[in-house]
Amino acid sequence: MSGVHCLQSFLTALSRRAPRMRYHLNEGQFDIPEDGRIDRSMNVLAMPDGSGTTLIVSRDALRTQETLAQFVTRQMNDLTRQVSQLKEVSRTDIAVGPAIASLHAIELVTQFKQNGQALHQRQAVFLLPQDPGGRSVLILTASSPVPFDAEAIALWRRVLESFQPRA
Template identity: 40%
Template sequence: MKYVFNEGSIEVPDGLIDQSINLLGTKSGDGLNVVISRDLLQPQEALDAYVSRQIKSLQAQMAGFKLHGRRTLNVNVERNATEAIEIAFEYKQNGAKVHQRQAILVFPPTGQILVLAMSSSLAFDAEDEKSWQFTLGSFNF
């Protein structure tokens, strides 16, 4: 199987599943960052149940976790809308607040979960929200 990444590609044995995490941030580490991660649904698990399970896991693992919102949205994928669930929350990391938005969707060909996340040390302002919406709107498989 050919595995392609920004810097190149490699051949790996068939049957492997991409479980990588991509992190895009600034050199200074300040400001917004974007994380793309992958996961698997449990057998017979629907997207809504997966998100509920993940929220419980976040509550248990992250100090100061506060869920600010959860909603269903459509993400434009190859000009066809794909349903996603967006969650907005904050938590504390090393004593500092982190604010995060996530869009969680199922990658149709494999049924694998794809999580698009944007984080900031500051609460999202109008410009950050605009960046988040731009990122979601630009998504393609």
């Protein structure tokens, strides 16, 4: 299907009185047809010093009957095909958000080479509680060309502790 045809189909669906969802982003919000679309958007926050250190927020969804642990395993298998020298340093259950209302997450610590460059990553993968279907996954990723030192790990922990899902 061509890009023009896809856009026309999208606009036609939007003009109907079909159920819609309000899609929120940092800059605003808009309505889209509520037709089962999966949000796979990403936000990349890069350090201004050009160091290559980033904080990435990405979104996905569990497959039917898939658990969060199975999702993480599937994503790691996909990553194995995309990078070289992948090493999973640890996989741990953690809490994200303030202690009074924390969310269960799986934290991955990995290192690998991508396009010849060494990368070190820490990821927190968790389900968004506001999704009534319980399938929306949020992945927070800290990525750096150098190993995380104690200060970087402490900052990562503060980011995770400060997460508050939208109501």
